[in-house]
Amino acid sequence: MSKGAGQMFAALALAVLTAACSDSSEEKTEIILSAAASLGQPLGQIRADFEREYPKLRLTIHLGSSGALQKQIEQGAPADLFWSAGVAQMDALEKKGLLLDGTRRDAAGNELVLVLPKAEESDVITFKSLGEAKVQKIAVGTPETVPAGQYAQQTLETLNVWDSVKSRAVWTKDVTQVLTYVERGDVQAGIVYRSDAQGSDKVRVVATAPEGSHQPIIYPLAGIKATRHPDAVRETIRYLTGPHAQEILQKHGFKKAEDR
Template sequence: MKLKGLFLILFLFLMPGCVPQADLDQNDPREGASPQELVISAAASLQEVLTAVGKEYRREEPGEEPVFNFGSSGTLQRQIEQGAPVDVFISAGVRQMDQLEEQGLLLPGTREDLLKNQLVLITGRNNEGLAGTADLVKDSVHLIVLGIPETVPAGQYTREALLKLDLWDTLQPNLVMAKDVKQVLTYVETGNADAGFVYYSDALGSERVKIVEVLAPELHEAILYPAAVVKETKNKAAAQAFMEYLKGDTARRIFEEYGFMTIQRGN
């Protein structure tokens, strides 16, 4: 029991990307009441938007305290497989959710596709020498960054697209792998890479990059963000309530403001 308690503390407070919602809004109308913490493990591309959604949720539901753990979907999947204390998982790829479901690690009946996104090619704001994927073979393009395809869904989609464009093998000497889409964005923002592949929502939130091409959806698997309650949750009702909130009008408005496409129920 002591080891389990220590693991919980380390997971919630020492992991990079773990964001307690209490840090965002210190005005607590509960006058000392202890809120119920919900651990939501979510893809790195959702960091800004879920932080905003979580702030609104806490305001509307003061008895709940969302705690977000952001990372690549593959890394988060492995954490759940290893018994990490997670209530809700939101992936940027279907494959990771499929594998958890196959292992019986999701609460039956709770999985839903929540959002859609687009894959885009970006470069620095002042780079005028890159107009699309066809220009990636130019001598002036030295480094192209993408997420690790095995663990980062955006990297998986990028590899699929470059294979269909017959560019994957050609570009190998210039490709740099990043741990998640946020790192891809940082590489391009800082000029450490000439180009990179991220989601539309990531590029929309940066003033230091520009989108030079939105890749055609037929070049890669559909970009879906499935969400589900983790079977071992100790907060089943609260986790399901948070899932419902993510599909409500307030959350949908925020998702769309941040460049995501929401999915109508029944679609």
């Protein structure tokens, strides 16, 4: 081999080795967070800030209805953390021993509101007025899997209009779909969280569910026992329940929730 060829080979070998070392040093640990669809907007900003503060971690977010995510975790779907919009879904995982010990936190709260398309004129101004037949289509999360739908059912049952409303309900897979239907004018009204309504300029809030008409809206967060990264999961929970993440949540219409 000529001297020039030898030098070129050495330089190439060094470049490959340097690239390999660089790739190794930049390898990130992926943390998968299965989260209620209503958390989508604030989690976008929270994730970006989190990854700047923890450059060795990558936060992957899977959004969906809390009930569907619960079932996926029970069936072994990859998840390191679960952030539910309802207590019942987290309770179900806890009873099955699927949560990482000592990690459960009540990480946010919310309010249930009635929304209409912004441009539509209507005299529907209360949850109770949904019982009147003139409201033909009302978007509601499917109560069996969507916590917002469960809270809606509780509220409407308290007001004695549930039987009337459910015959005209358009059932949805999550609360985000409720909002989309109202925004497009596919329905005359919808029941969503205040945080969802606050993030849309195409709907207007006409009423808040009466106090005591439904169970408190609490968003519990916990690590999943099957995680391969328990220390990183605990650190992520500390961040998500810390002041910066909580400030972002409150800017998006969420409320503070105290740990139980």
